[in-house]
Amino acid sequence: MVDPRYHIRVNPEDVGEFVIVVGDRGRVERVAKYFSDAKKVGDNREYLTYTGYVKGKKVSVMSTGMGAPAMAIGIEELATTNAKVVIRVGTTGAFQKELKLGDSIIVTGAVRLDGTTSQYIMPEYPAIADFRVVSALVRAAELVKNRYHVGIVASTDSYYGRNFDPERHSHMEKLLVKAGVLAVEMEIGALYVVGGIKGLKTGAVLTVREELSEDGYIQAGPKFEEGLEKSIQIAVKAIEILIEGGVGS
Ligand SMILES: O=P(O)(O)O[C@H]1O[C@H](CO)[C@@H](O)[C@H]1O
Numbered sequence: 001m002v003d004p005r006y007h008i009r010v011n012p013e014d015v016g017e018f019v020i021v022v023g024d025r026g027r028v029e030r031v032a033k034y035f036s037d038a039k040k041v042g043d044n045r046e047y048l049t050y051t052g053y054v055k056g057k058k059v060s061v062m063s064t065g066m067g068a069p070a071m072a073i074g075i076e077e078l079a080t081t082n083a084k085v086v087i088r089v090g091t092t093g094a095f096q097k098e099l100k101l102g103d104s105i106i107v108t109g110a111v112r113l114d115g116t117t118s119q120y121i122m123p124e125y126p127a128i129a130d131f132r133v134v135s136a137l138v139r140a141a142e143l144v145k146n147r148y149h150v151g152i153v154a155s156t157d158s159y160y161g162r163n164f165d166p167e168r169h170s171h172m173e174k175l176l177v178k179a180g181v182l183a184v185e186m187e188i189g190a191l192y193v194v195g196g197i198k199g200l201k202t203g204a205v206l207t208v209r210e211e212l213s214e215d216g217y218i219q220a221g222p223k224f225e226e227g228l229e230k231s232i233q234i235a236v237k238a239i240e241i242l243i244e245g246g247v248g249s
């Protein structure tokens with residue numbers, strides 16, 4: 001029989017109803033420090049998983065690596081555990097000038113520029129977050145007090161592809177910018193589509209890692225690191241709000 005958790009390699013009962021997913025495995029312990037009694041419960045490929053408690057409820061954090069295929073596999077396998085609510089804490093490049101390094105973005109939906117989700121379902125199926133998760137993230141951002149924005153992002157399959165054919169890609173970017181897309185990253189489309197199909201409640205908070213300037217991009221730095229810590233706090237606070245509101249159980 002195929003192991004339904006072949007890649008993430010966790011026991012289903014070791015995963016909480018609330019799961020934070022991050023791209024970078026180096027971010028897992030940074031999130032887990034906000035849980036009480038956090039322990040490693042899985043470590044295979046890009047999928048490093050810790051579980052602990054928030055407000056007495058079992059909560060997990062798992063890394064998913066980079067890109068839609070790895071996210072889709074992670075979500076498929078998480079859906080065979082106790083997981084019910086999945087929130088991505090990720091990093092992103094700004095498409096709009098008002099987004100500054102370290103700002104948080106609460107993501108309501110994603111433009112599906114990936115290849116994975118079209119193998120699941122037609123492009124008309126929307127990549128959207130659960131409204132209760134979005135609402136909890138917004139309330140959490142007010143409490144944590146980081147500068148934040150709410151809106152849609154583009155989820156692409158290629159980090160460097162935009163540099164390969166600047167004309168084609170700058171045309172696409174111009175369209176997305178004009179259409180009000182806030183920023184670009186690589187996994188939320190897969191999280192929202194596969195999570196939606198599997199009946200999970202999903203949401204995401206990103207931190208701006210690359211800011212737009214007159215002469216290109218400004219990358220990372222201390223403001224980004226401070227903002228990332230705040231975004232982690234926003235996700236944990238949102239889980240507290242959802243637990244208090246009885247969402248997820
Ligand atoms: O920092 P993470 O969560 O990995 O998010 C962003 O960073 C990676 C690219 O550098 C992609 O995975 C993109 O989505």
Ligand SMILES: O=c1cc[nH]c(=O)[nH]1
Binds near residue numbers: 093184186209210
């Ligand atoms: O996926 C990403 C993340 C940060 N910046 C980008 O341009 N793309």
